[in-house]
Amino acid sequence: MKDVAQKAGVGLGTVSRVLNKSGYVSEEAQQKVWEAVKQLRYVPNGVAQSMVTKHSYTLGVVLPDFTNPFFPGLARGIENEARKHGYTIIMIDTDWQEHNESQAIDTLRQRSIDGALLVASANALSFVHRLCEAKIPVVLLDRGVEDLDAISQVTVDHYKGACKAMAWAYEKGYTRVGFLSGPAKVSSANLRLRGYLDAIGRGDVAVDEIEQHPELPVVRADFSFEKGRQATEELLRTHPDVTCIFAANDLSALGALSYLTARGIAVPDDIAIIGFDDILMATLVHPSLTTIRQPTYEMGTLAARLLLQQLADPRSKPEKHILEPTLIVRQTC
Amino acid sequence: MKDVAQKAGVGLGTVSRVLNKSGYVSEEAQQKVWEAVKQLRYVPNGVAQSMVTKHSYTLGVVLPDFTNPFFPGLARGIENEARKHGYTIIMIDTDWQEHNESQAIDTLRQRSIDGALLVASANALSFVHRLCEAKIPVVLLDRGVEDLDAISQVTVDHYKGACKAMAWAYEKGYTRVGFLSGPAKVSSANLRLRGYLDAIGRGDVAVDEIEQHPELPVVRADFSFEKGRQATEELLRTHPDVTCIFAANDLSALGALSYLTARGIAVPDDIAIIGFDDILMATLVHPSLTTIRQPTYEMGTLAARLLLQQLADPRSKPEKHILEPTLIVRQTC
DNA sequence: CTGTTAGCGCGTTCAC
DNA sequence: GTGAACGCGCTAACAG
DSSP states (O other): OHHHHHHHTSOHHHHHHHHHTOSOOOHHHHHHHHHHHHHHTOOOOHHHHHHHHSOOSEEEEEESOTTSTHHHHHHHHHHHHHHHTTOEEEEEEOTTOHHHHHHHHHHHHHTTOSEEEEOOSSOHHHHHHHHHHTTOOEEEEESOOTTOOSSEEEEEOHHHHHHHHHHHHHHTTOOOEEEEEOOTTOHHHHHHHHHHHHHTTOTTSOGGGGGGOTTSSEEEOOSOHHHHHHHHHHHHHHOTTOOEEEESSHHHHHHHHHHHHHTTOOTTTTSEEEEEEOOHHHHHSSSOOEEEEOOHHHHHHHHHHHHHHHHHOTTSOOOEEEEOOEEEOOSOO | OHHHHHHHTSOHHHHHHHHHTOSOOOHHHHHHHHHHHHHHTOOOOHHHHHHHHSOOSEEEEEESOTTSTHHHHHHHHHHHHHHHTTOEEEEEEOTTOHHHHHHHHHHHHHTTOSEEEEOOSSOHHHHHHHHHHTTOOEEEEESOOTTOOSSEEEEEOHHHHHHHHHHHHHHTTOOSEEEEEOOTTOHHHHHHHHHHHHHTTOTTSOGGGGGGOTTSSEEEOOSOHHHHHHHHHHHHHHOTTOOEEEESSHHHHHHHHHHHHHTTOOTTTTSEEEOSBOOTHHHHSSSOOBEEEOOHHHHHHHHHHHHHHHHHOTTSOOOEEEEOOEEEOOSOO
C-alpha cells in the first residue's frame, strides 16, 4: 500500500480513503491513486483489513456431506446470495462426524468469520452456543432447534412432510409401509421418523427407542445411497409383507429402488417408494421417484439473506422460517 | 491472549510459546497457561496470526458448478486431504461465468490464501498468472494448460477418454455417432470434442470452427442436464440418422437419455448413449449409463497433496499428472 | 482536503 | 527460561 502511496505521491491515509471511498479526496488525488493501483496491480490485504475493521466479509458454512446433492443445492443458494453482497464462503464438509463438526466450529472461530450457516447433524445446540460465545451470528439451516429464539432458523417442516408422504401412501392404498430412517442423532431425520410413527398409529413409541421395537418395519439407514440398498434388503428380510417403503431421504430411496429393481421386484406394482428432498436424480431414475420436496435453493438464499441482514443491522430480530414441504407425485408411488 | 497471560500470571511471550510449542517453557508455566486457555475458552485469533506469519492455513478452491455432482466429488477429496493437514477450504462456485472466475481470483488474493486449486472453465492461463504474480502456489485440476511447467497439474486424458468412448461405439457397431459438446471455451470439453472428431475421421476440422460445419452431427451443449435435453432434440432434428450419442459429460448424457425416453425412443436399441465422468447418477438411471470414468476423488486428494507438498517445501518441483480415464460399460451402449 | 499516528492481536527477537 | 518491545498492513481519528 505504501508503494501505491509513493507512486501516487500522496500519503497512506489518502490511499486508504480512495480505496474505501470514505472521506473527501480531491479528484486529482483519486486519479493518481487509481492509476498507481492499476499499474502496481495492487490488491488490498484483506487480512490486515479484517484485523482492524473486525470483519472479514467471510461466511462459514458447515454441511454434513456435499456429495449428497441436496446440500450443494443449499450451498449454491447461499453462495449466490453471499456473493451479491461481497461475501466469500468458507465451506466445511463434516462427513456426518460429530468430531469434524466440533472442529469446524473451532476453525470458524479462529478464522474470525462474520457469520455462520449451520446444517447441524447433531448437537446443534452446543455448537450454536460456542459460536454465540464468540459473538458470531449463526443461522440454522434445514434442521432447527426448538425453543431457541436467539438465532434465525430456516427449516422445513420435516414432520409434516413425513405426514404428507404417509397420507399419500394411504391414499394410494398402501397399508403396510416400511421406513428407512436417517442417522440417529439428526433432528430432521427424527422428525420424519416421528411423522411416520404417528401416521402408522404408533405415537406411543419414542424415536430414540425405535431400536427396541423390532416388530416395526423400520430400519436404520444413514441418508446414503449404499446404506439405502442394504437397509432395504434388511427391511424385506425382516418384514417381507411391506408394500411401500418411505425413505427418510431421496438417496436412501434411490438405494431402495436400485435394490428392488435388481431383485426383480416391480416398483411400484410390487412395492412402492416415497423419498424426501426432491433432488435432481429423483426425476431421472426410472420409475421416477415420488418424493417430498424441500425448497432447497430458496432455503439457502433465505438463510444467507437473514444472516447478512443480521450482520448489516445487529439489532434486527432473529426470524424463524419453517417452510412447507410439498408432495411431488411421480411414478414410484 | 493477554487475558490468558494475566490469568496464568505470565507474560504474553510465554503464552505464545506454549501455544505454538516453540522455545523452552518450564513445565509449570505450561500447565498454568493451558489451564487458563481452557477456562477462558481461548481460541487464538487466526487473522492476527496470519498477519505476522504470512500464512493462513487456508486453501482456495475454484469450481465451475457444484450442483454438477462431478465437482463435489473433487471437492471432497480436496477437503479431506486438506483437513488432515490442518487446512481449511474457501470454496467458490463460479457458475461457469468467466466474470465470476476472475472475481474469484481477486477474492483469493485478497484473503491471502496459502494456495489454490483451480478447475478453470476458460482462460486458465491468465488466472494462473494472476495467482503466481501474488506468489500463490496453484495447482490446476481436471483441466490443464499445455506447456505450462511452472505449476502442478492433475488432469485426466480427456482426449484419450473420448477415443475410448468412440472405439467402444464402433465396436458395438454404431457408425453414425453424434456428439453433445461442452461449453466452447472449456479445454476439457474441447479435448473431448477433438477426440470425437479424430475418431470420425474429421481431423481436419478444428474444434473452434465446429460451428461452421453444420453437416457434422455435433451440437453445442453446456454440461447441464437441461441443455443436454435440448441439444438432443436439436441433434435428432438436424441429423435424424444418428444411432448413438456421445455426450461430453454425464449430465448431458442423462439429459439425452431423459429426452429419448420421453419421446419413446428405445435406449440403446434405437439410439445408444455414452457419457463422460461416471457420476453416481450414471448407475442409477435406467438403462444405466455407459460412460468414461474419471477418478474424481483421487484427483482431488492428489491435487491437494501436491499443493500441500509445495507449501511444505517451496522448492519441490511441480508435477504433472495425467490420469487415465476408463470405459465403464453399462446398459446404454 | 491531506499527511501523520496509534493501535488491531499476535509471533519474534532481544535483553533480562 | 521469560517478559518487554517491535512490526505485520491497514483503518480511523487527529492535527494541520
